[in-house]
Amino acid sequence: MLVLDQSTLPYPTGRDLAGDAGVAMLLTRDGALGAPRTEIHPGVPVDRLRGRLAELLPAGDGTAVLAGPGIVTRRDLPDHPEAVGTAPGYPTARLWGRLAGQPAARTVVLVDHDETTGDLALCTLDRAAEAS
Numbered sequence: 001m002l003v004l005d006q007s008t009l010p011y012p013t014g015r016d017l018a019g020d021a022g023v024a025m026l027l028t029r030d031g032a033l034g035a036p037r038t039e040i041h042p043g044v045p046v047d048r049l050r051g052r053l054a055e056l057l058p059a060g061d062g063t064a065v066l067a068g069p070g071i072v073t074r075r076d077l078p079d080h081p082e083a084v085g086t087a088p089g090y091p092t093a094r095l096w097g098r099l100a101g102q103p104a105a106r107t108v109v110l111v112d113h114d115e116t117t118g119d120l121a122l123c124t125l126d127r128a129a130e131a132s
Contacts, residue, residue: 002023003096005017005093016088017091021090035126038122039121039124043119044119064082064109065111066084066099066110067084067095067112068094068113069088069089070115107126110122
């Protein structure tokens with residue numbers, strides 16, 4: 001998987017874009033991170049984001065949460081005080097780059113929200129297969 005950020009786009013994004021950056025990863029079904037599962041929940045307004053995340057991310061189950069710049073961890077993830085936020089500037093590369101430094105949690109969820117479209121995106125990587 002290759003994710004890229006670029007400093008200029010031909011359309012407004014509403015995000016602070018600091019420069020060009022990229023992250024490359026090899027994800028396989030039998031790899032250390034397990035098969036990635038993605039979900040997109042469209043039309044989630046900011047005032048319902050906290051409740052929707054509480055439904056999607058159960059508290060206390062050992063899941064590590066990596067949050068993109070569209071998520072304010074204190075506001076949106078109060079049940080996950082260990083959630084790691086991402087500073088603006090490189091919205092994709094920083095989020096996925098954080099995965100490399102993530103401790104060996106059984107399950108890691110990367111999550112981000114686009115305030116303009118209301119799209120809430122999650123990618124779950126379950127290391128359960130590796131532990132068995």
